[in-house]
Each structure stands twice: as structure tokens, then as C-alpha cells.
Amino acid sequence: MSIKIEQKITGYEVVREEPKRAESNVVHMHEKLERPEVLVGSTYKIKTPLTEHALYVTINDIVLNPDTPHEKRRPFEIFINSKSMDHFQWVVALTRVISAVFRKGGDVTFLVEELHSVFDPRGGYFKKGKYTPSLVADLGDVIERHLKLIGLIQDEEPDAGRQQLIAEKREALKKRAGAIEIANDETCDFPADAKLCVKCSTKAVIKLDGCMTCLNCGDSKCG
Numbered sequence: 001m002s003i004k005i006e007q008k009i010t011g012y013e014v015v016r017e018e019p020k021r022a023e024s025n026v027v028h029m030h031e032k033l034e035r036p037e038v039l040v041g042s043t044y045k046i047k048t049p050l051t052e053h054a055l056y057v058t059i060n061d062i063v064l065n066p067d068t069p070h071e072k073r074r075p076f077e078i079f080i081n082s083k084s085m086d087h088f089q090w091v092v093a094l095t096r097v098i099s100a101v102f103r104k105g106g107d108v109t110f111l112v113e114e115l116h117s118v119f120d121p122r123g124g125y126f127k128k129g130k131y132t133p134s135l136v137a138d139l140g141d142v143i144e145r146h147l148k149l150i151g152l153i154q155d156e157e158p159d160a161g162r163q164q165l166i167a168e169k170r171e172a173l174k175k176r177a178g179a180i181e182i183a184n185d186e187t188c189d190f191p192a193d194a195k196l197c198v199k200c201s202t203k204a205v206i207k208l209d210g211c212m213t214c215l216n217c218g219d220s221k222c223g
Helices: 088-104 110-116 135-149 160-175
Strands: 040-046 055-064 072-082 125-127 130-132 203-208 211-214
Touching (some): 055 135, 072 135
Antiparallel strands (some): 055 072, 125 130
């Protein structure tokens, strides 16, 4: 069928057939992915004042698309072991549920926030100057550390302005000779009378120049 062109031609272009795209063979995490015979993993130790014996948390990862530009590690299963049998039932139940969420695939980082929001009715405890509301929240800290290790969670570093503010506050603290007793903790360099930061849950909030400022994350009431 011919078409008559009655207007002036101002330009033209040759239509070329687009090449067929190669079918993607990238393997993504999903619940039907079978467990390989060998998994890589890491083991973390949790020692709290709530239990006599330490808990050892092992998180195994599956390596997707090994030796390719798409290679990545994703959590596949979790195990918790301890000499103490006090929490055996809920520990087994929790590890099975978390492992099922891992194998489901997708964004599993929400688990960290959910575990952090669990509070012990008997009260929490401090570890390295940071308040931990429960043993379950401590487990959330371990999972967060592991997800940062494999790149699923990125470290949120303070911006340049806030880092400068923290440095200035720490320097001013050092110049206040004998005014504040530094906490007797080899893992904590914040003042012993520091307050709890509502943002990062660390006892690092002090008052300098009439302003409450966190020496850990830089949160300040003065902006």
C-alpha cells in the first residue's frame, strides 16, 4: 500500500532492527533457591549481664553469581549456640523465623529495626557506653554488624560539618582540666557524667557552651 506525502520532507532516518538482548542469567535471592553444600559465614559473641554464659551467633551467607561482576553475598541462615538452656525455646523459634526471612530474599534490613525495638521488662544494660534494651536488641546489633560487613547496610557517617562540630566539642572537653572524670572503660572515651543520646543510644551527651551535644553522633539541640 502506497502513501502519498503532500508536505515537504524536512528529514529522514533509516529504521534499523534492534538486536535481540541476551537473556539475563543473573541469579537473585528468592525462597526457592536451594541451599548449597558449602556456605561462608561469620560467628559473633554476645556477652550480657542477663545470662551467665555467652551466646555465639553464626550467620551463613550464600554467594550469588560467583566470579562475575554480579557477585554478592546475602544472608541465608542463622544459628545461636550457648551453654545456657534458659532461652532454648525462643532462641530456636527466632532463628528459624529469621532464617526464613533471609531465604525469602529482598530487603531484609528491616529485621534490625524490629529487633532493636524489643524491650526487656526487667530493664536493659549498657555495653561500651551504648544502651541495649534487651538481649533480642543485642541480637539485632549483631545482625546489623553482619549486614554492614557484606554491604547490605551502608555506614551513615556524619557529614563534614557535623564531624567538625564533634571534633571541636571533644577538643573543648580536653581543655577543661579536671572538670570531668572520663569513664573508666577502655572501650569508651566519653565523660562519666555524660547523658544518654536519644538518637544513637550512647552515653555521650554533654553540655558545652550552653548546648547539649552528643560526642558520638554529633546530635545537638543547637542545630
